[in-house]
Amino acid sequence: MEATGLSRPTVLTVCDELLRLGWVSEMESPSGLALRSGRPSRRFALNSAAGYVLGIDLGATKLQLCLSDLAGTIVAERAEQWRDEHLGAPERLLIARQATLEVLTQAGVEASSVMAAGMAVPAPVRPDGHAVALESYLPGLAALDLRLALRPDFDWPLIVDNDANLAVIAERWRGVAQDVDDVVVLLSGERLGAGICLGGQLIRGGGSAGEMRFLELVEGVGNTDAIGGMCRELGAVAAAETLAGERPWSAHDSELLRLCGGIPAAVDAEMVINAARKGDPAAYEVLEVVTERTARVIAVVATLLDPQMIVLSGGPAGAGDVLIPSLDEELDGLNSAHPRLAASILVGHAPLLGAVRVALDQAFASLLDLNPA
Amino acid sequence: MEATGLSRPTVLTVCDELLRLGWVSEMESPSGLALRSGRPSRRFALNSAAGYVLGIDLGATKLQLCLSDLAGTIVAERAEQWRDEHLGAPERLLIARQATLEVLTQAGVEASSVMAAGMAVPAPVRPDGHAVALESYLPGLAALDLRLALRPDFDWPLIVDNDANLAVIAERWRGVAQDVDDVVVLLSGERLGAGICLGGQLIRGGGSAGEMRFLELVEGVGNTDAIGGMCRELGAVAAAETLAGERPWSAHDSELLRLCGGIPAAVDAEMVINAARKGDPAAYEVLEVVTERTARVIAVVATLLDPQMIVLSGGPAGAGDVLIPSLDEELDGLNSAHPRLAASILVGHAPLLGAVRVALDQAFASLLDLNPA
DNA sequence: GCATTTATTAACGGCCTTTATATATTTCTC
DNA sequence: GAGAAATATATAAAGGCCGTTAATAAATGC
Numbered sequence: 001m002e003a004t005g006l007s008r009p010t011v012l013t014v015c016d017e018l019l020r021l022g023w024v025s026e027m028e029s030p031s032g033l034a035l036r037s038g039r040p041s042r043r044f045a046l047n048s049a050a051g052y053v054l055g056i057d058l059g060a061t062k063l064q065l066c067l068s069d070l071a072g073t074i075v076a077e078r079a080e081q082w083r084d085e086h087l088g089a090p091e092r093l094l095i096a097r098q099a100t101l102e103v104l105t106q107a108g109v110e111a112s113s114v115m116a117a118g119m120a121v122p123a124p125v126r127p128d129g130h131a132v133a134l135e136s137y138l139p140g141l142a143a144l145d146l147r148l149a150l151r152p153d154f155d156w157p158l159i160v161d162n163d164a165n166l167a168v169i170a171e172r173w174r175g176v177a178q179d180v181d182d183v184v185v186l187l188s189g190e191r192l193g194a195g196i197c198l199g200g201q202l203i204r205g206g207g208s209a210g211e212m213r214f215l216e217l218v219e220g221v222g223n224t225d226a227i228g229g230m231c232r233e234l235g236a237v238a239a240a241e242t243l244a245g246e247r248p249w250s251a252h253d254s255e256l257l258r259l260c261g262g263i264p265a266a267v268d269a270e271m272v273i274n275a276a277r278k279g280d281p282a283a284y285e286v287l288e289v290v291t292e293r294t295a296r297v298i299a300v301v302a303t304l305l306d307p308q309m310i311v312l313s314g315g316p317a318g319a320g321d322v323l324i325p326s327l328d329e330e331l332d333g334l335n336s337a338h339p340r341l342a343a344s345i346l347v348g349h350a351p352l353l354g355a356v357r358v359a360l361d362q363a364f365a366s367l368l369d370l371n372p373a
Numbered sequence: 374m375e376a377t378g379l380s381r382p383t384v385l386t387v388c389d390e391l392l393r394l395g396w397v398s399e400m401e402s403p404s405g406l407a408l409r410s411g412r413p414s415r416r417f418a419l420n421s422a423a424g425y426v427l428g429i430d431l432g433a434t435k436l437q438l439c440l441s442d443l444a445g446t447i448v449a450e451r452a453e454q455w456r457d458e459h460l461g462a463p464e465r466l467l468i469a470r471q472a473t474l475e476v477l478t479q480a481g482v483e484a485s486s487v488m489a490a491g492m493a494v495p496a497p498v499r500p501d502g503h504a505v506a507l508e509s510y511l512p513g514l515a516a517l518d519l520r521l522a523l524r525p526d527f528d529w530p531l532i533v534d535n536d537a538n539l540a541v542i543a544e545r546w547r548g549v550a551q552d553v554d555d556v557v558v559l560l561s562g563e564r565l566g567a568g569i570c571l572g573g574q575l576i577r578g579g580g581s582a583g584e585m586r587f588l589e590l591v592e593g594v595g596n597t598d599a600i601g602g603m604c605r606e607l608g609a610v611a612a613a614e615t616l617a618g619e620r621p622w623s624a625h626d627s628e629l630l631r632l633c634g635g636i637p638a639a640v641d642a643e644m645v646i647n648a649a650r651k652g653d654p655a656a657y658e659v660l661e662v663v664t665e666r667t668a669r670v671i672a673v674v675a676t677l678l679d680p681q682m683i684v685l686s687g688g689p690a691g692a693g694d695v696l697i698p699s700l701d702e703e704l705d706g707l708n709s710a711h712p713r714l715a716a717s718i719l720v721g722h723a724p725l726l727g728a729v730r731v732a733l734d735q736a737f738a739s740l741l742d743l744n745p746a
Numbered sequence: 747g748c749a750t751t752t753a754t755t756a757a758c759g760g761c762c763t764t765t766a767t768a769t770a771t772t773t774c775t776c
Numbered sequence: 777g778a779g780a781a782a783t784a785t786a787t788a789a790a791g792g793c794c795g796t797t798a799a800t801a802a803a804t805g806c
Contacts, residue, residue, distance in 0.1 A: 038784025205679025410752020
């Protein structure tokens with residue numbers, strides 16, 4: 001009644017109709033929590049088994065799929081590394097279709113029960129379903145109309161979007177940005193991409209909003225793909241500087257030195273993060289090299305768009321406890337005020353969950369088309 | 374009928390009601406263009422005299438006001454330089470109220486006929502009506518709730534916004550960005566501000582979206598206020614480089630040299646533009662110094678937001694015929710693809726017209742509240 | 747006068763509201 | 777602890793608003 005502004009009899013009529021059609025089910029025993037006197041109210045819930053949606057994350061390094069019911073509960077999930085990193089897009093889509101079939105059987109769900117699918121790809125997607133050419137990541141992707149990627153095996157409506165765009169949708173749905181209308185997600189993977197949500201709406205521009213190539217123009221940033229692979233970079237920076245003998249920690253006793261077994265060239269990102277967690281000043285010195293560059297990127301985005309929150313997603317999210325204080329400090333130096341930084345809690349599932357969310361939106365939209373109630 | 378999806382009898386009923394209430398008037402003689410046979414249709418038009426709105430541009434250097442009828446036709450206008458550039462905000466608002474009274478008498482419109490007012494200020498405005506502190510431009514502005522700026526003289530609803538935000542609204546209403554949903558206006562005045570419209574909606578963020586301070590981080594840009602005063606800068610750059618003897622045109626025969634009467638230090642922006650219009654290569658060399666920096670700013674904005682169009686507004690708009698080809702060339706060097714550049718045709722009235730537009734929106738919105746037809 | 751187009755009136759119907767009544771449950775009371 | 781009162785909801789009925797379609801009237805060109 002509150003949501004629709006309709007009166008109780010009308011709402012009940014609609015609920016009965018939905019019940020008859022099978023879209024909702026009536027809860028049997030509201031007794032447990034019937035604290036008030038009076039005739040108990042009937043309780044309805046979305047009949048989650050009435051339909052399903054599929055989410056796909058066609059990543060650069062791996063494939064993720066999941067099946068969700070209409071309530072958004074994941075009923076089956078599957079992830080696999082690509083056998084060959086240089087696989088072409090058509091081959092990857094073929095593998096995705098095979099994996100889809102397996103997820104369906106695993107969950108015991110008929111293909112006809114799936115109402116829609118969503119797919120994340122690591123490239124900007126134009127409204128016509130074609131990706132903006134980015135051959136380096138997924139060869140042949142731009143040549144396909146991705147909306148047809150599951151045909152002819154499955155004829156569900158398929159919503160395809162940029163992984164960063166779907167990540168921001170996921171963060172607003174089930175992540176750290178719930179109830180935040182102005183938020184930017186920085187998705188770091190093989191590359192760096194931004195998902196921009198302003199005023200509660202996803203910003204797509206001509207399709208490639210949120211691309212980060214431009215940031216090479218920002219002083220002290222350099223190649224943005226290196227920021228994308230922030231974690232990889234942490235190790236590389238540490239190793240390089242160690243070899244050059246520039247940092248004191250290689251010469252002195254430090255947690256970082258202990259973690260790498262005394263072999264500075266073997267330092268990787270995890271070691272840097274772990275050492276920083278123990279408060280090792282040497283690790284923080286390494287961290288600063290990478291966070292300073294990231295902070296400059298954030299400063300540009302934050303000043304231009306003035307969002308309430310910026311979310312770190314992808315690889316670096318797990319190290320948020322270390323990275324965010326460091327980034328905060330760098331940003332304070334660049335900018336008097338900056339938005340709240342947060343680390344994603346969706347552990348690599350953000351684009352996948354975003355794909356589920358847009359598929360659910362599509363499913364509900366098509367229901368409303370049929371049922372103008 | 375087309376706009377509302379209602380049937381003819383219903384539309385007629387509503388029109389008659391609006392006629393009775395005085396909001397629309399019936400056209401007397403549609404005879405001139407009654408080319409078809411059959412009973413002639415009745416024609417209605419918004420009764421523009423039914424109400425008025427006021428637009429105010431509280432600029433850094435001057436005050437502009439105009440009175441518009443409900444059709445958006447300007448019925449009276451007024452502009453004046455501030456007597457004292459360092460005048461405080463309360464004093465400026467007092468002057469604005471006096472000028473408002475004069476515009477009303479000039480047009481012969483009662484204060485009670487004004488339904489709403491809009492005001493542009495050269496600073497970000499938060500939703501609570503307070504400007505973000507920017508003392509350097511308008512001392513004391515941030516301390517006031519600007520929504521009350523016309524009280525107690527006039528008790529109209531007053532919509533206050535950033536000049537760049539209102540400029541983008543104006544460009545979409547009556548400027549070069551009509552029917553463009555994704556557009557960024559770069560408003561150059563004393564400072565540089567961006568008005569960002571994406572998906573047909575103005576992007577405000579926490580209030581200060583579109584600020585340009587961050588651009589000092591972009592390589593080769595330097596202080597962004599210098600880009601804001603692009604025209605002033607053109608003269609300064611030319612003069613400085615001339616004095617340093619760095620440019621060939623000071624030593625050789627050129628149109629630019631002729632225009633300044635042989636005194637290079639006297640070169641100003643207008644001379645550079647005029648010489649460039651005649652194809653003077655020396656003038657283009659000076660231009661490039663300024664356009665290269667602006668191009669970098671545009672590249673950052675364009676890549677991050679991917680708009681369909683970027684509009685140059687404010688001072689440089691008049692020199693668009695020279696600046697845009699030059700900027701296009703610089704951008705081609707930075708970026709493979711970039712959005713269409715256009716120069717504003719609103720000759721310094723963009724924020725003012727935007728203020729009128731938001732006031733009209735407010736007026737119509739309040740009408741719909743009263744008249745749920 | 748006829749065709750054409752629109753205005754105007756009237757009848758009808760859907761959707762939702764309000765009102766009234768019935769029902770299921772808790773709580774009070776003896 | 778049984779029955780009455782209180783409470784909250786379900787259900788049915790009546791009514792009204794808003795818009796539709798259909799039918800009729802009116803104004804114009806040919």
